[in-house]
Amino acid sequence: MGEARTLGGRYIAGGTNLLDLMKLEVETPEQLVDITRLPLNEIKETEDGGLKIGALVTNSVLAADERIRRDYEVLSRALLAGASGQLRNKASTGGNLLQRTRCGYFYETSRRCNKREPGSGCDAIGGFNRIHAILGQSSNCIATHPSDMAVAMMALDAVVETQQADGHEREIPLKDFYRLPGDTPHIENELKEGELIVNIRLPKPKSGYHVYRKVRDRASYAFALVSVAAIIKTDGNTITEASLAFGGLAHKPWRDPKIEEMLVGQGPRRKLFEDAADALLAEAQGQGENDFKIPLARRTLISVLAEATQGA
Known part of the structure; x- marks a missing residue:
């Protein structure tokens, strides 16, 4: 999936979104920082009865985890509804949250896209916009977020745990993590330069x-x-x-x-x-x-x- 921005480049784990963007020259990072050897691939129980999911846990492992299937069924269902089995085997949990829009005008570098090139315009407005947003859009962008997993995690009140470039850690509730397009559709979330998602924390299960x-x-x-x-x-x-x-x-x-x-x-x-x-x-x-x-x-x-x- 799409990875966070680091100084002059990108962090990369599964790369199932980022590599596609690089092939089309939508993303042209100066360097890629491989984070796959970081110890972020476990699902741990927390003291309050919830779970802490490492950012490198793959979507397939997360969907199949017994605790997820039993206590967070909506998340398992959402994961299995997304992508293919092959992609779920590679895609990371952190990267899934950061994948970028599937708007055709974003992917086509010859077309105007404020998300790809701020200030250039939005060809989706007045163009082929069948899959585009009906809520929260602006005159600068009408793209939608593609993640299934993020929708389920939003309903579960997930919290994103990060580490900044200076080593400081912080927690961002998922409800506050993403931005609406407004005048800056190229700024999609609250991550700072060099900041890395390390875990996603789920509170104790919601009954129902x-x-x-x-x-x-x-x-x-x-x-x-x-x-x-x-x-x-x-x-x-x-x-x-x-x-x-x-x-x-x-x-x-x-x-x-x-x-x-x-x-x-x-x-x-x-x-x-x-x-x-x-x-x-x-x-x-x-x-x-x-x-x-x-x-x-x-x-x-x-x-x-x-x-x-x-x-x-």
């Missing part, structure tokens, strides 16, 4: 029914048009906890706390789910070819909530 729904053009090896990660807990006929995150809709994995607040304390019913979907998409804006994503996202969320509450 886990769903990861990915709507895509084909059943294998396709990025999400819309995806929903949901963890819903009920007590009798009342929703007591709700955690929702969305992929394919925005420049980053999308989470809107007011949707969860609407659900908690309510009894599961179709009208509630419809109101939640309408609230999620109240400010959604299509670009023409991706207008269909708005009703698609609405139907998908309603269906996921129905499944999750019935299962719970």
Whole structure:
């Protein structure tokens, strides 16, 4: 997957995104810093009952881990919905979080792209934008984030642990890790120059029914048009906890706390789910070819909530 920036170059682990970008000369780092021998390939239990996932743990190992499958099922499901088995065997957990957009105009160096070349313009606006964002976009960029894993980790309240170039460590909640495009779409996250993701920490498991729904053009090896990660807990006929995150809709994995607040304390019913979907998409804006994503996202969320509450 795409790796963090270091002085004059890039860190590289699996390289399943970065090498593609280099082949197309979208990325032209002066040097690559191989981090694969760092001791960051373990999944450890934490004192508070959660897990700490080393940044070099591969996606296939993470998805198959018994603790992930049992306690963080939404994450295992999301990982298995992404890429192919071969890519999951190489792709690192840290790199997955940092993979870059799959916008065709970003990959085509002859076209204008503010993410690739700040200030050049955005050919996706008014162009072929079927897979592009309907939430959080700006007049400078309408690209979406491609990760399935990041959507599930957003719903799980994951925390990114990093080490900076000067040796200092810090923790960044995933909800604060990504940036919306605004006027600086080329700045995608809060990492500083030379800063390296070392672990991703998951808090203690959330009880409830886990769903990861990915709507895509084909059943294998396709990025999400819309995806929903949901963890819903009920007590009798009342929703007591709700955690929702969305992929394919925005420049980053999308989470809107007011949707969860609407659900908690309510009894599961179709009208509630419809109101939640309408609230999620109240400010959604299509670009023409991706207008269909708005009703698609609405139907998908309603269906996921129905499944999750019935299962719970």
